[in-house]
Amino acid sequence: MLEEMFPKREVRKRLLVGPLRDYIEGFADRLGERGYAEFTARDKLRVVATLSRWLQGRGREASDLDDVAVGEFVRDMRDRGRANPNIDVTARHLLDFLRELSVAKTPAAVVSDDDVTRFLLGYRKYLVQQRALAEVIRAASCFSR
Numbered sequence: 001m002l003e004e005m006f007p008k009r010e011v012r013k014r015l016l017v018g019p020l021r022d023y024i025e026g027f028a029d030r031l032g033e034r035g036y037a038e039f040t041a042r043d044k045l046r047v048v049a050t051l052s053r054w055l056q057g058r059g060r061e062a063s064d065l066d067d068v069a070v071g072e073f074v075r076d077m078r079d080r081g082r083a084n085p086n087i088d089v090t091a092r093h094l095l096d097f098l099r100e101l102s103v104a105k106t107p108a109a110v111v112s113d114d115d116v117t118r119f120l121l122g123y124r125k126y127l128v129q130q131r132a133l134a135e136v137i138r139a140a141s142c143f144s145r
Contacts, residue, residue, distance in 0.1 A: 001028045005042050015045055018052030019062045020094075027097050047090040050077070065104045070095055 002025045006012045015024055027048060031041040054073050055065065070091045077087050098104035 001025070001032045002045075005038055005045065015049040017049060018054075018056035019060065019064075020048055020052035020055065023062060023094075023098060023101070023103065024048055024052070026101075027094055030097055043086060044090045044093070047084075047087050048094055051091055051094065062098060062103050063105070065095055065098060067095070067107060 002012060002015070005028060006015065024045060028041065028045055031044060036044070051065075051073055054076065055061070055069070060069065070088070073091055074088045077083065095104055099106055
């Protein structure tokens with residue numbers, strides 16, 4: 001797929017750099033599978049190559065890519081005047097792709113409000129029953145939701 005999109009060997013060499021070089025071709029295949037137009041897919045692959053060089057310049061590996069690193073990359077590109085709405089979307093699609101391959105870390109589980117509420121009610125019960133702090137708890141606004 002990569003050879004079809006970038007028939008010139010020199011261009012492909014410029015794309016296959018940095019810590020993401022081993023994943024660019026697979027990502028190109030993914031874009032093709034999802035029906036992206038060739039022009040759009042080429043643009044996305046250029047973003048991935050830029051991200052790969054960015055990671056390399058910071059001494060990072062593909063496994064270091066996470067939501068924070070993507071945010072840093074996007075901000076850095078904007079600060080350099082390379083604002084492109086495609087950069088953020090493409091970097092996040094790549095991150096999802098790398099997570100599917102178990103290359104990038106999966107984000108920590110998000111704690112829902114229900115979990116927080118359950119925890120706070122359990123803690124309140126502990127304080128009332130075990131610590132006899134009923135009056136303090138009633139006055140504490142952090143336990144009222």
